[in-house]
Amino acid sequence: MSNLDRRPATRELGGLDGTSAGPALDLLPGKEVLLGESTRVRRLLPTLGRRLVGAWAFVDHYGPDDVAAGAGMQVPPHPHTGLQTVSWLLEGSVHHRDSLGSDVTFGPQELPLMTAGLGIAHSEQSPVSHPRFLHGVQLWVVLPDAVRDMAPTFEHHAALPGFTSDGLSATVLVGELGGARSPATAHTPLVGADLELIAGSDVELPLDPDFEYAVLASAGAAEVEGAPLTTGAMLYLGTGRRTLRVRGGTTADGRPTRLMLLGGEPFDERIVMWWNFVGRSGEEIADYAEQWNGESDRFGAVVGYDGARLEAPPLPPVPLKARGRQQ
Numbered sequence: 183m184s185n186l187d188r189r190p191a192t193r194e195l196g197g198l199d200g201t202s203a204g205p206a207l208d209l210l211p212g213k214e215v216l217l218g219e220s221t222r223v224r225r226l227l228p229t230l231g232r233r234l235v236g237a238w239a240f241v242d243h244y245g246p247d248d249v250a251a252g253a254g255m256q257v258p259p260h261p262h263t264g265l266q267t268v269s270w271l272l273e274g275s276v277h278h279r280d281s282l283g284s285d286v287t288f289g290p291q292e293l294p295l296m297t298a299g300l301g302i303a304h305s306e307q308s309p310v311s312h313p314r315f316l317h318g319v320q321l322w323v324v325l326p327d328a329v330r331d332m333a334p335t336f337e338h339h340a341a342l343p344g345f346t347s348d349g350l351s352a353t354v355l356v357g358e359l360g361g362a363r364s365p366a367t368a369h370t371p372l373v374g375a376d377l378e379l380i381a382g383s384d385v386e387l388p389l390d391p392d393f394e395y396a397v398l399a400s401a402g403a404a405e406v407e408g409a410p411l412t413t414g415a416m417l418y419l420g421t422g423r424r425t426l427r428v429r430g431g432t433t434a435d436g437r438p439t440r441l442m443l444l445g446g447e448p449f450d451e452r453i454v455m456w457w458n459f460v461g462r463s464g465e466e467i468a469d470y471a472e473q474w475n476g477e478s479d480r481f482g483a484v485v486g487y488d489g490a491r492l493e494a495p496p497l498p499p500v501p502l503k504a505r506g507r508q509q
Contacts, residue, residue, distance in 0.1 A: 201394055201448040206420030207409050208232070212243065221247065221255055226398060226416045235396045235418065236446015237324045237370040239265070239455060243400055243414055245317030246273055254308025254316050259484040259491035261474045262298035264330040264460030266323040268374060269294050270355060272401060272440060274316035280304035281482025284336040293339040293355050295366050299325070301480040302334035305487045319400055319442055324460055327451055329369050339365055349383025349430060352376070360388060371447040379404060379430030379439045387426045395419040395445035402433035404441055421448070454502050457494060464502025471497060
């Protein structure tokens with residue numbers, strides 16, 4: 183999914199100076215952002231006071247939106263560099279096309295994972311015939327310097343591992359949790375898992391104390407380490423935890439609560455994130471934007487999309503800078 187903000191803020195992310203030295207319970211309420219002409223999302227990362235959770239650098243939660251009478255999601259071709267996109271649907275379907283030639287329609291419990299590397303372009307649309315509701319989470323993962331210029335790739339995992347326990351049904355998108363390991367490619371120590379909890383369930387999950395974590399309530403309410411969490415909000419949990427206690431609440435329609443657990447080893451590189459690009463300097467970002475607007479071969483073309491592609495917005499009037507972490 184693209185960041186469609188025509189005046190995107192520059193983000194200087196990374197380094198360990200902003201990482202909790204121990205457990206935390208910081209509420210991140212999210213900010214409503216208009217995505218395109220019709221889709222509103224709640225942006226949880228980056229946000230004021232919290233820029234990264236492990237290598238997770240971008241979290242948008244959207245829906246459930248009634249799209250029965252409309253076109254639903256319509257995101258034209260746009261570029262990415264230096265990151266992975268992780269798309270997760272709770273309801274609905276999305277048609278993905280990219281400049282590698284990938285042409286996939288995915289739905290709930292399926293994982294499309296796109297690794298941009300040195301550059302890729304893609305589009306995302308609700309199919310012409312689509313389910314009534316659209317509801318999901320879009321995430322970006324920063325690639326470390328050693329692989330950020332790798333050739334782009336696309337993976338589609340139609341089935342993912344998981345486990346059940348005491349009213350919990352877990353699906354592991356990325357990394358490993360509770361003995362279940364995802365086949366999705368990760369380039370830093372990372373975990374992402376969907377947790378479905380029936381009302382009143384009380385579960386303790388195993389965590390890695392070297393990771394920092396956050397939990398997003400994607401549907402319904404829950405308690406996380408005794409703290410209330412409502413739909414569209416996220417709790418930052420810090421580091422140093424070996425377990426996490428979650429208690430299922432309720433949803434408006436009586437369905438199980440859905441949470442997303444995100445975690446990873448704190449990311450110690452400084453990066454610049456602007457629009458849909460991740461780089462290491464303002465000069466790199468400016469070069470990516472110029473190449474995209476000039477239709478460089480770097481990003482390729484999305485074949486089959488009927489319409490114009492997105493142009494990169496004007497760069498901000500101040501220099502884009504990233505400062506290296508002092509070792």
